[in-house]
Amino acid sequence: MNSFEITELIEHKNAAPSNNQTAVTITNDLSKYLQDFLSEQDIKENSKGTYKRALTQFFSFMPNSFEQLTSNDILTYKRHLESLELAAYTITAYLVVVRRFFAWTEAKKIYPNIAKTIKGMRRPKEFRKDPLTMEQTREVISGIDLNTLQGKRDFAIINLLVRTGLRTIEIQRANIEDINQTGGVAKLHIQGKGRDTKDDYVILTHASLKPILSYLKCRGETKDTDPLFTSLSDRNNGGRMTTRSLSRIAKGVMIEAGIDSKRLTAHSLRHTAITTALRAGASLQEVKAMARHADMNTTLIYSHNIDRETNAPEHKIDAYMEKYAI
Structure with missing residues (x-):
């Protein structure tokens, strides 16, 4: 850690x-x-x-x-x-x-290391937040009003989260200039968790990039060094958004869609992107690169969770017991 x-x-x-x-x-x-x-x-x-x-x-x-x-x-x-x-x-x-x-x-020979035998807590086998189902994802995205600047911004943020697996801190740090295109591929360069520079990126597909461009056009005159997404609040209008604000937006659109659970937060949208990539056939190595996991074991948790749900022996028990009218 x-x-x-x-x-x-x-x-x-x-x-x-x-x-x-x-x-x-x-x-x-x-x-x-x-x-x-x-x-x-x-x-x-x-x-x-x-x-x-x-x-x-x-x-x-x-x-x-x-x-x-x-x-x-x-x-x-x-x-x-x-x-x-x-x-x-x-x-x-x-x-x-x-x-x-x-x-x-x-x-420093000040005092013995009395803490060296104290262990941390075991790494949980599952995440504390759940991904959204595809039905929930559709309801969340389709419920955002695109007729306002706020709606265009919120849609672009939520859509970006579920299609790239970005963390809120990575979106918060992003500037307009961090979007570029090389070889016909659009990328968003990001400063990842624990990083000092923007030395990584996610691919912006047409479906990811189009809402961002629509939002920026509606936002009006901007500079390349401006934050990619800005606040609309009275206290910070035009300023860089906070991670807390981004989290509130994510939770708000979920509640608007009738989806309210403590296990569903902004981080759930990252889980949704990673889980969707695996279900769509992406390899573990490909997903590890997209999610920027330092440890493959983190990516494996997603894979194990999918396998556990898809091949649940509980369903096989039910099917077998039905033969005996149980």
Whole structure:
């Protein structure tokens, strides 16, 4: 898990753990250790802020002073995180920061690494969000009003998500100039998760590109350096949209289509694109490249889920039992 993923998980609006214990005052020594630790981490500034908040939260939870902590205290903290019913990824993110801190204290001969035996949570076999069915996808897309600038924008965004598997952060970072055409193939160059530059891309088919061009034409005069999609709110009109706004748009059009579930969010549209690609016959390697998965095992989860649903033995049990009128 890289620093960006840790930041993304811990910054999630429901991720911050809380407890009813009296917070322990952070000592000056610990504050110095934190400052020294953070200064030596090769991570971005926003990630350093996230690390600091995570560690401050950890030590505030601890009933003992810094010099009295043991591995059992960290296990207690892990159980506390589990009791809050946080996602496995989120709990692991908190524990990764704690482990890195104590690895650093041991290397500096400040304090033993009492966290090295503490494991993260097991990777879930399934995703926490579901893809849309093709019927649901059609209902969502067809329900958007294309007669307004907002409708054209929202349609272009949702359509792009379900046809390319982009993440909301990748759409949020995109500029108009990131669309180009080489060899007759249109591409959208993107700055992916954990990346510092726009060194990857997705293919824009005619069905993906046409709504974007229609939206841009309706938007009026623009510069190449302008955001690809802009806000229409009073506070940020014409400015770059936030990932939260993009998520709200996705959830809003689903609810408008009568589809409302906690397991269906903006990230479901990425799942929908990846699942659709596999069902349409794309190879695992092709889908891995499109989704920009660092690990093939992530792509395999989609494949296994499809296979489990398509070849479910439960259906075979029913068919067999019907022969005996059961």
